[in-house]
Amino acid sequence: MPKLLEIKNLTRVFDLGAGEIAALDDVSLSLDAAKIMGVVGESGSGKSTLARIVMALDTPSSGTVHINGKNLFELSARDLRSARCDFQMIFQDPYGSLNPRHTVGRLIAEPLYLEENAPTGAQKRDRIATLLEDVGLKADDMDRFPHEFSGGQRQRIAIARALITKPKLVVADEATSALDLTVQKQILDLILDLRDEHGISVLFITHNIGVVEEICDDVAVLEHGKLVETGPTDAVLNAPSKAYTRRLMNAEPTLEHIGRKAWRAARAQ
């Protein structure tokens, strides 16, 4: 069985005119099915560059990305389009990423153009309705507009949209960072459900290592485009080998502030 996601020796160099910057420098990582991997690092460490390449929205300078054994950058345009059903993204900004003039139903259905035999009519409405309920909204919400929803609800809509093609991998780039802590916690719960109930893997990109501690099976630490530490979250965070990782751990408020133990206990029930 190939790994769900296999990144090998990934390098992305940007030419800045006056010089070059390696936004990613020889990064290798892999992710199994039904796992959440946190990617952490300070601003400018290359997290979004990694997300964009894994989503085939940008191409590497060198190195490879395989999803389900397929080399993303060797697929034909047609094969890439159908492969895109397997990986979808949730962006940071639940305001900017949803066109305010479209209904929620239309927004959620957008990625269906990738599918060769996409459902239409009642079948399509059924799929949207099920997804809305899966993310904690109501089926009727499909006929409403984004401005009628709160930030947390909009992020649920964005998650439903990411799920409509039944992806195996979801890349979340700072997907909870713009939300207040209580709402953030609810969205993290939802991401855990994606793993536990739908077997989806998540590449969870964040500058907040406290959040990684809560939900990620594994963690990868990026510093100036280099992978400086990786492994099971508990192992890395209980015994961080790098001063950089320790610094990240001390930099951010964690979910302690909103009663992490209570949250864990509630989830365990």
Ligand SMILES: Nc1ncnc2c1ncn2[C@@H]1O[C@H](COP(=O)(O)OP(=O)(O)O)[C@@H](O)[C@H]1O
């Ligand atoms: N399109 C681009 N052109 C030039 N430089 C870029 C581009 N995208 C990212 N960079 C640079 O690459 C580095 C990593 O950026 P990014 O991946 O956005 O980091 P992060 O998401 O961790 O904050 C930064 O120094 C950034 O300025």
Ligand SMILES: [Mg+2]
């Ligand atoms: Mg970023």
